[in-house]
Amino acid sequence: MPDKIAVRGLWKSFSTDQGGLSVLEDVDFTVGEGEFVSLVGPSGCGKSTLLNVLTGFERPDRGEVLVDGRPVEGPSPRGILITQRGSVFPWMTVRRNLLFGADRLPEAEREPLARRYIDLVGLAGFEESYPWQLSGGMLQRVEMARALMARPDLLLMDEPFGALDALTRMRMRTELLRILARDRHTCVLVTHDVEEALHLSDRILVISPRPGRIQRIVEVGAPQPRVMSQPRFVELKEQVLAELGLSAAEVARDTAAPPRRSGQRTTTARALAPPPRPARSVPRPQASGGPTAERVDVVVIGGGPGGASVATVLAQGGLRVLVLERERFPRYHVGESLLPALWELWDRLDVTAEIEAAGFAVKQGIRFGMFDDPDDVLLLTAEFPEYFPRSHVYHVDRARFDTLLLENARRKGAEVREGWTVSDVVMRDGFAAGVLAAPSGETPRAIEASLVVDATGRDCLLARKMGWRRPDPALNKVAHYTQFAGVVEREAALPSFAERLPGSTTTDVYTVEGGWLWSIPLAGGVTSVGVVLDAHRPDGTPGPPQAVFDAALAQCPEVRASLAGARQILPVQTVSGISYINESFVGNGFVLVGDASMFVDPIFSAGVTLAIRGGVYAADCILDAFQQGDFSAARLRPYESRIRQPMDRIFEMIRRWYATLDARSPDDMIRRAREIPWLRERLIVLLSGGYEKIDLESFLLSLGEVA
Amino acid sequence: MKALGRAAPVGVIGLLLALWWATAARSPIFPTPFAVVLGILSLARDGTLAHHVAASLFRVALGYGLALVLAIPLGSLMGWYAGVFRAFNPVIQLIRPISPIAWIPLAILWFGVGDASPTFLILLSSFFPIVVATTSGVHLVERQYVRAAQNFGVRGLHLFRSVVFPAALPQIITGMRVGLGVAWLVVVAAEMVAINSGLGYLIMDARNSGTRYDLVVAGMVIIGTIGFLLDLAMRRLESLDVVRWRYHHAR
Numbered sequence: 001m002p003d004k005i006a007v008r009g010l011w012k013s014f015s016t017d018q019g020g021l022s023v024l025e026d027v028d029f030t031v032g033e034g035e036f037v038s039l040v041g042p043s044g045c046g047k048s049t050l051l052n053v054l055t056g057f058e059r060p061d062r063g064e065v066l067v068d069g070r071p072v073e074g075p076s077p078r079g080i081l082i083t084q085r086g087s088v089f090p091w092m093t094v095r096r097n098l099l100f101g102a103d104r105l106p107e108a109e110r111e112p113l114a115r116r117y118i119d120l121v122g123l124a125g126f127e128e129s130y131p132w133q134l135s136g137g138m139l140q141r142v143e144m145a146r147a148l149m150a151r152p153d154l155l156l157m158d159e160p161f162g163a164l165d166a167l168t169r170m171r172m173r174t175e176l177l178r179i180l181a182r183d184r185h186t187c188v189l190v191t192h193d194v195e196e197a198l199h200l201s202d203r204i205l206v207i208s209p210r211p212g213r214i215q216r217i218v219e220v221g222a223p224q225p226r227v228m229s230q231p232r233f234v235e236l237k238e239q240v241l242a243e244l245g246l247s248a249a250e251v252a253r254d255t256a257a258p259p260r261r262s263g264q265r266t267t268t269a270r271a272l273a274p275p276p277r278p279a280r281s282v283p284r285p286q287a288s289g290g291p292t293a294e295r296v297d298v299v300v301i302g303g304g305p306g307g308a309s310v311a312t313v314l315a316q317g318g319l320r321v322l323v324l325e326r327e328r329f330p331r332y333h334v335g336e337s338l339l340p341a342l343w344e345l346w347d348r349l350d351v352t353a354e355i356e357a358a359g360f361a362v363k364q365g366i367r368f369g370m371f372d373d374p375d376d377v378l379l380l381t382a383e384f385p386e387y388f389p390r391s392h393v394y395h396v397d398r399a400r401f402d403t404l405l406l407e408n409a410r411r412k413g414a415e416v417r418e419g420w421t422v423s424d425v426v427m428r429d430g431f432a433a434g435v436l437a438a439p440s441g442e443t444p445r446a447i448e449a450s451l452v453v454d455a456t457g458r459d460c461l462l463a464r465k466m467g468w469r470r471p472d473p474a475l476n477k478v479a480h481y482t483q484f485a486g487v488v489e490r491e492a493a494l495p496s497f498a499e500r501l502p503g504s505t506t507t508d509v510y511t512v513e514g515g516w517l518w519s520i521p522l523a524g525g526v527t528s529v530g531v532v533l534d535a536h537r538p539d540g541t542p543g544p545p546q547a548v549f550d551a552a553l554a555q556c557p558e559v560r561a562s563l564a565g566a567r568q569i570l571p572v573q574t575v576s577g578i579s580y581i582n583e584s585f586v587g588n589g590f591v592l593v594g595d596a597s598m599f600v601d602p603i604f605s606a607g608v609t610l611a612i613r614g615g616v617y618a619a620d621c622i623l624d625a626f627q628q629g630d631f632s633a634a635r636l637r638p639y640e641s642r643i644r645q646p647m648d649r650i651f652e653m654i655r656r657w658y659a660t661l662d663a664r665s666p667d668d669m670i671r672r673a674r675e676i677p678w679l680r681e682r683l684i685v686l687l688s689g690g691y692e693k694i695d696l697e698s699f700l701l702s703l704g705e706v707a
Numbered sequence: 708m709k710a711l712g713r714a715a716p717v718g719v720i721g722l723l724l725a726l727w728w729a730t731a732a733r734s735p736i737f738p739t740p741f742a743v744v745l746g747i748l749s750l751a752r753d754g755t756l757a758h759h760v761a762a763s764l765f766r767v768a769l770g771y772g773l774a775l776v777l778a779i780p781l782g783s784l785m786g787w788y789a790g791v792f793r794a795f796n797p798v799i800q801l802i803r804p805i806s807p808i809a810w811i812p813l814a815i816l817w818f819g820v821g822d823a824s825p826t827f828l829i830l831l832s833s834f835f836p837i838v839v840a841t842t843s844g845v846h847l848v849e850r851q852y853v854r855a856a857q858n859f860g861v862r863g864l865h866l867f868r869s870v871v872f873p874a875a876l877p878q879i880i881t882g883m884r885v886g887l888g889v890a891w892l893v894v895v896a897a898e899m900v901a902i903n904s905g906l907g908y909l910i911m912d913a914r915n916s917g918t919r920y921d922l923v924v925a926g927m928v929i930i931g932t933i934g935f936l937l938d939l940a941m942r943r944l945e946s947l948d949v950v951r952w953r954y955h956h957a958r
C-alpha cells in the first residue's frame with residue numbers, strides 16, 4: 001500500500017499563560033491509500049490537534065506532514081475534517097449544503113453528484129429540509145455527504161458521532177462502513193470509543209497522555225462485517241483499554257450502563273443501572289440483574305390497540321408477557337372510525353364476541369363531501385360484500401374500545417400494569433434487555449426481558465432514541481377535534497342494495513379550506529368532529545384552536561345542521577398530525593408497533609387497523625423468534641417487511657389524495673370512483689382496510705392514469 | 708384563565724379609551740376619541756392624509772435605505788477585520804449616544820429646509836443600530852462554519868457572501884428592525900421643524916393654525932399605526948427560511 005499520509009517527527013506546542021505547553025512530541029506514522037486508521041487516547045492527549053495539523057488548520061512546530069508526498073500547506077478540499085460540533089450550514093437546505101461541498105465543480109455536474117450522495121446517505125425526501133428540521137443522526141449524515149461531495153483524498157473525523165446518543169452512534173458506524181464500501185476513502189478517525197475504533201479501523205494508534213506520542217499500534221485487520229462481541233474483538237478491546245490504563249472492571253461498568261434517557265420520561269435511571277458485569281462474548285441478552293430484578297419473556301410498553309394485540313397473541317402463544325401502561329384505562333383517545341378488515345384480526349385475538357356485544361355505533365362506509373361539488377360520494381363496504389366477513393364495522397368510543405382490548409389481553413394471560421411509567425429501555429451488548437420502570441412517581445427498577453415491544457404510540461420511545469423518526473414533510477398536518485353530545489340520531493340515507501342495519505351510520509369527510517373535516521357519530525348521541533389542516537397555513541396566523549375549528553365547521557352546513565341542539569362536551573384538542581414512517585421497525589431485541597412505528601394521517605381511518613394488524617404480525621414474528629432463540633433484528637425483520645408494504649402504499653394514496661385536494665383538482669380519485677367501476681371496487685376495499693386483498697402497486701399505477 | 712389572557716389587551720384598551728372619553732368630554736380643547744375618528748376621516752377624504760403619509764414614508768425610505776447601504780458593509784468590515792473595528796469603533800461609540808434631535812440645527816444649517824435634512828437625520832439615527840448589530844453578528848459567526856468553508860476551499864468574497872453574511876443575517880435583521888423603528892421616531896421629530904409636509908408637520912400645523920387638537924391626535928394615531936405596521940413587516944422577515952434557524956431553534 002503506498003503511503004497516503006506520512007507524518008514525520010511532528011512536534012507541536014501551544015503558548016499559554018504558564019508558558020509553552022507541549023502537545024505532541026515526535027509523532028511518526030503513515031497511513032496507506034484507502035486505509036482506515038483510528039487515533040485513541042485520553043482526553044487532552046493532542047489527538048484533535050494532530051487532526052487539525054493533518055487538515056492544515058495548524059502548522060507543525062517541527063517535522064512534516066505529507067499527503068501524497070506533498071506537504072500540507074493549509075486547509076483544502078483534499079482532506080475534509082468532520083467534527084462532533086458539526087458545521088452543516090443551518091441557513092441552507094440539505095441540497096444546498098451538499099452543493100456547497102462541490103463548490104468548484106460546474107453546476108451541471110454538481111446536481112447529479114448531490115443526488116447521488118443524498119441517496120447514498122439515505123436522505124432522499126429531505127433535500128429541501130433545513131437542518132433544524134433534522135435529527136442529530138441525519139445531520140451527521142448531511143455532514144458526511146457534504147464532505148464526500150468534495151471528493152476528498154482524506155476523510156478526517158474528530159469524534160464525528162460524539163454528540164449522538166449511544167444507539168444512533170452505533171447505527172452511524174454501520175452507515176459509515178456502508179458508505180465507505182461504495183466510496184473508498186483514506187480515513188483518520190479520532191475517538192474515545194475503543195469499540196468504535198475496533199469496529200471501523202484497519203489499525204488503531206494508541207496515543208499517550210500529553211504530550212502525546214504514539215504509544216502502541218494495534219492491527220485489527222479483520223474483514224467486515226465485524227461482530228464486536230466475538231472473542232477476538234473483546235480481547236483486542238481489553239488490550240487497547242489496558243494500554244490506556246483502564247481495568248477490566250471499569251470496562252464492564254461502561255458497557256452495562258444504561259443508555260441516555262430520552263424525552264420527558266425522566267428518572268434516576270443511572271442510579272439504578274444493573275450491576276457491572278464482565279464483557280460477554282455471546283450477543284444474546286441473559287438474566288443477570290440483581291436479586292430483585294424481575295424477569296419476563298416480553299415487555300410491552302404501552303397498552304393501546306397495538307400493544308394489547310401483541311400481548312394477546314403472545315400470551316395465547318404461552319409466553320410470559322408484561323404490559324406497562326402509563327395511564328389508567330379507560331382514557332379518552334381520538335381515532336374512532338374502524339375498518340371492516342378488523343373482523344379477521346379480532347377473530348385472531350378472540351375478542352369478536354365482546355366487541356359485538358359492546359353496543360358501538362354501526363358504520364357501513366364513508367361519505368365524502370366536496371365543498372365545490374353538490375353531490376356527496378358514498379362508498380359502502382356492502383357494495384362488494386365478498387371481501388370481508390361482515391360489511392359493517394363500528395365507530396367506537398376509544399376509551400371503551402381500548403379498555404376492552406386490554407382487558408382481553410389480561411384475560412388471555414398477559415399481566416397488565418396500569419399507571420406504570422417506563423423511563424428507559426436497557427440495552428446490553430447492542431440488544432434490548434429489558435426496561436427501567438415503576439408506578440408513576442416511584443423510583444424505577446429494572447425488569448429484564450428477552451424482547452421489548454415499543455407500543456408507546458406517538459411518544460416513539462425507541463424510535464427517538466435510535467434516531468429513526470422520519471416525519472413526512474409532505475403530510476405535516478394539525479388536527480383540532482372535540483365531541484358533541486345530544487346529537488339527534490339519524491339513520492344514514494343509504495342506497496337500496498345495502499342491507500340497512502339498525503342505527504347505521506357512515507364516517508363523513510368534508511373538504512374545507514386548507515384541509516378536511518370529519519364527523520363520526522358514536523353511540524348515545526355523541527359525535528366526534530375534527531378538522532385536519534395544513535400545519536403551515538398560507539395565512540400564517542392559525543389563531544386559537546376553537547376559532548380555527550369553528551371556522552372549518554362553518555364551511556360544512558350539513559355537519560352544522562346535524563349538530564343543531566347538540567353541545568360541545570370537550571374543549572377543542574389540538575395535536576400535530578405529522579405523518580411518519582420510522583426508518584426501521586425492528587432492532588436487536590426489540591420491535592416497534594402501532595404509532596410507535598408509524599403514524600398515518602387520519603383521512604382514511606387507517607391508524608387503529610394498522611396498529612392492530614402490526615401488533616398481530618409482530619407477535620407472529622416474535623413467537624417465531626422465541627422458537628429459534630434468536631432475537632436479532634434480522635430474525636425480526638419479516639414483521640417489518642410484512643407491515644411496511646401496505647403502509648407505504650397507504651401513505652402514497654394519502655399523498656395523492658392531498659395533492660388533488662390542494663390542487664382543487666376535479667379529477668380526484670374519489671370523484672372518479674363515481675363512474676369507473678374497477679376504481680370504485682378497489683377504493684372501497686382499500687378504505688375498508690383490505691390492504692392485502694388487492695394489488696396496491698398496480699392500483700396506484702392505474703390510478704395515475706385516470707385521476 | 709386563557710380566555711382572560713386573550714381578553715386582557717382588549718380590556719386595557721377599552722379602559723384607556725373610556726378614561727380618555729371621560730376626560731375629553733369635560734375639556735373644551737382636548738378631543739374625544741370620536742372627534743379624532745372624524746378628524747382622520749376628514750383628513751383622508753380631502754387627500755391631505757395620503758399626501759403627508761407619502762412624504763414621511765418617502766423620507767424614511769430614502770434615509771433608511773442610505774443607512775442600510777452604508778451600515779451593512781461598514782459593519783461587516785468592522786466585524787471581520789480587527790483593524791477596521793479598532794479604527795471606527797471609538798467614533799461610532801462617541802456619536803451614537805447623541806440624540807438625532809440634537810442634530811436638527813446642524814442639519815438645517817448644512818442641508819437647508821428641503822427633504823435633505825430629515826433624510827440626513829433618519830440616516831444618522833438608523834445607521835447606528837444597524838452598524839452595531841452587523842458588526843457583532845459578523846464578529847460572532849461561529850468558527851466552525853468558517854472553518855468548514857475554508858476546508859472546502861472557499862475564500863475571500865465568496866466566503867463572505869455564502870457563509871459569513873448568511874450566518875450573521877439573523878442579527879443584522881434584528882438591527883434593521885431596531886433601525887427602522889428609530890427612523891420612524893425621528894422622521895416625525897424632524898418634520899416638526901422647517902418642513903411643510905409629513906405627519907410631523909401635520910401635527911404642528913394643526914396646532915399652530917387654529918388649535919385643531921382633534922387633528923393633532925389623529926396624526927398621532929396614524930403615526931402609531933404605521934409604526935406598528937412597519938414593525939410587523941420587519942418581524943415577518945424573521946420568519947424567512949434562511950434565518951429561522953436562529954429564532955426558532957426547536958421544531
